[in-house]
Amino acid sequence: xNANNICNDALFDRLYLDYAKTLHNLLYYxxxxxxxxxxxxxxxxxxxxxxxxxxxxxxxxxxxFTTALNLxxxxxxxxxxxxxxxxxxxxxSSNYSPHSxxxxxxxxAKLERAINQLxxxxxxxxxxxxxxxxxxxxxxxxxxxxxxxxxxxxxxALVEMRKISKxx
Amino acid sequence: MDKNKQDIATQISKWLNGELTEVEAEQLQxxxxxxxxxxxxxxxxxxxAPSFDPAKSLQALKAKRxxxxxxxxxQRRMILRLAISAAAAIILIMSGxxxxxxxxxxxxxxxASQQEEVTLPDGSLVRLNALSKLSFSTDxxxxxxxxxxSGEAFFEVEKGSTFTVLTKQGQVEVLGTxxxxxTRENTLETQCYEGKVRLSVAAANTEDKVLTKGKGWxxxxxxxxxxxxxxxxxxxxxTSGESAYRDTPITRVFQDLGRQYDKEIVAEGLDGMLFTGYxxxxxxxxxxxxICGPFGLNYEIQADGSIMISR
Numbered sequence: 001x002n003a004n005n006i007c008n009d010a011l012f013d014r015l016y017l018d019y020a021k022t023l024h025n026l027l028y029y030x031x032x033x034x035x036x037x038x039x040x041x042x043x044x045x046x047x048x049x050x051x052x053x054x055x056x057x058x059x060x061x062x063x064x065f066t067t068a069l070n071l072x073x074x075x076x077x078x079x080x081x082x083x084x085x086x087x088x089x090x091x092x093s094s095n096y097s098p099h100s101x102x103x104x105x106x107x108x109a110k111l112e113r114a115i116n117q118l119x120x121x122x123x124x125x126x127x128x129x130x131x132x133x134x135x136x137x138x139x140x141x142x143x144x145x146x147x148x149x150x151x152x153x154x155x156x157a158l159v160e161m162r163k164i165s166k167x168x
Numbered sequence: 169m170d171k172n173k174q175d176i177a178t179q180i181s182k183w184l185n186g187e188l189t190e191v192e193a194e195q196l197q198x199x200x201x202x203x204x205x206x207x208x209x210x211x212x213x214x215x216x217a218p219s220f221d222p223a224k225s226l227q228a229l230k231a232k233r234x235x236x237x238x239x240x241x242x243q244r245r246m247i248l249r250l251a252i253s254a255a256a257a258i259i260l261i262m263s264g265x266x267x268x269x270x271x272x273x274x275x276x277x278x279x280a281s282q283q284e285e286v287t288l289p290d291g292s293l294v295r296l297n298a299l300s301k302l303s304f305s306t307d308x309x310x311x312x313x314x315x316x317x318s319g320e321a322f323f324e325v326e327k328g329s330t331f332t333v334l335t336k337q338g339q340v341e342v343l344g345t346x347x348x349x350x351t352r353e354n355t356l357e358t359q360c361y362e363g364k365v366r367l368s369v370a371a372a373n374t375e376d377k378v379l380t381k382g383k384g385w386x387x388x389x390x391x392x393x394x395x396x397x398x399x400x401x402x403x404x405x406x407t408s409g410e411s412a413y414r415d416t417p418i419t420r421v422f423q424d425l426g427r428q429y430d431k432e433i434v435a436e437g438l439d440g441m442l443f444t445g446y447x448x449x450x451x452x453x454x455x456x457x458x459i460c461g462p463f464g465l466n467y468e469i470q471a472d473g474s475i476m477i478s479r
Contacts, residue, residue, distance in 0.1 A: 016226045024225075025217040034218050042229045043378060049233050071378070085215035107207070108214045115211075129184060130212045136185045147185075155181040159174060161208045 007052040032081030044068035114164040126157035176201045275303040280430035293324040298427040320350045338369030359384035412446040432474040
């Protein structure tokens with residue numbers, strides 16, 4: 001029966017639209033290669049599709065994330081990555097003291113450099129929470145670690161970011 | 169490390185997960201030590217990840233993905249497929265060779281020490297190595313690019329619909345790319361020289377391998393082994409007169425040599441010897457020497473033309 005499995009378009013599409021971006025970002029934060037991140041995201045969902053009869057809908061997200069991370073492990077050796085971020089245009093209303101446009105640009109570049117110096121595990125948790133707005137519980141599920149571990153990695157990332165930005 | 173800063177960081181970490189009460193959160197933000205962290209915590213207001221358009225990506229995915237059917241339809245299609253296979257088998261048996269040479273099917277075989285270049289209906293090129301066989305159907309090429317291979321061949325596939333190479337141990341799927349397939353006995357190997365290749369093996373609970381340029385995988389007796397490719401080249405050495413190997417069991421090298429020169433090679437008790445190097449296709453003595461040399465082996469050409477390898 002099609003009703004309860006992912007083999008129907010509506011359910012599959014919904015899954016993709018809900019999770020693909022986060023998965024892509026997670027992969028990007030780990031390897032710094034956008035093409036690879038996109039390819040592996042699609043590949044993981046392709047495999048979900050191929051196994052749509054065997055994977056119950058509630059396990060779909062876990063399947064996709066685990067598959068993608070395993071594929072990444074095969075493809076990619078841990079190396080220094082350089083992540084590039086898009087700068088969000090300067091807002092008109094800010095609740096902090098207004099900087100000049102140049103100052104803000106330099107500040108954002110500084111942030112980007114600091115992020116790139118974070119150790120990989122802490123960096124991923126930091127970015128998923130602060131940029132992708134994922135809760136610790138979601139991050140824990142994605143990475144297969146405990147919520148406490150996520151909390152610890154966030155704490156380390158914060159300490160490290162502060163140390164780095166003081167030295168730049 | 170300043171203990172106070174660590175404590176603040178721990179508090180902030182809890183705060184970001186919504187674990188602090190409103191009062192505790194207020195206190196945290198009033199703490200002078202918090203200032204240093206304020207802008208770090210607000211990074212989400214300055215930066216965002218590189219663009220990714222889920223809708224567009226989904227479109228692209230749907231183009232690649234195979235069709236799905238309901239359980240009942242799949243069963244019906246399977247029964248239909250079986251019925252058609254049975255009918256086709258009967259027709260085949262009755263027609264014998266005549267069917268193979270009719271317009272639909274084409275089959276090309278190479279003998280020992282023979283290589284052959286085949287052009288497929290869409291312009292894709294296949295170079296067959298010695299003792300190999302390639303089969304495909306010209307009629308159904310437009311709708312389904314599928315070939316059967318036994319032996320070894322180097323493919324240069326035109327961009328287009330999925331191109332599938334069926335072998336005894338599994339299948340190789342590509343979308344316009346160049347790659348090498350070796351399928352003999354119980355071994356299936358694929359090396360990718362350009363583009364992207366998907367390798368599926370006929371074994372339960374085994375993941376497909378997706379290969380990009382410079383990657384290779386070998387499937388033998390239920391095990392995957394990665395292969396090295398010389399990425400400076402854009403095609404395997406055997407297509408231009410030299411078979412190259414890296415850490416390959418020497419028995420395999422001798423087998424390939426035998427096929428290349430059309431000679432029977434008797435090589436026993438050489439387990440564990442791994443050969444790195446290459447042999448030429450135009451000088452038997454030179455070829456034998458390059459392989460035997462590093463291991464201190466001797467070769468002897470017998471009266472019946474076969475070659476005996478000994479320590």
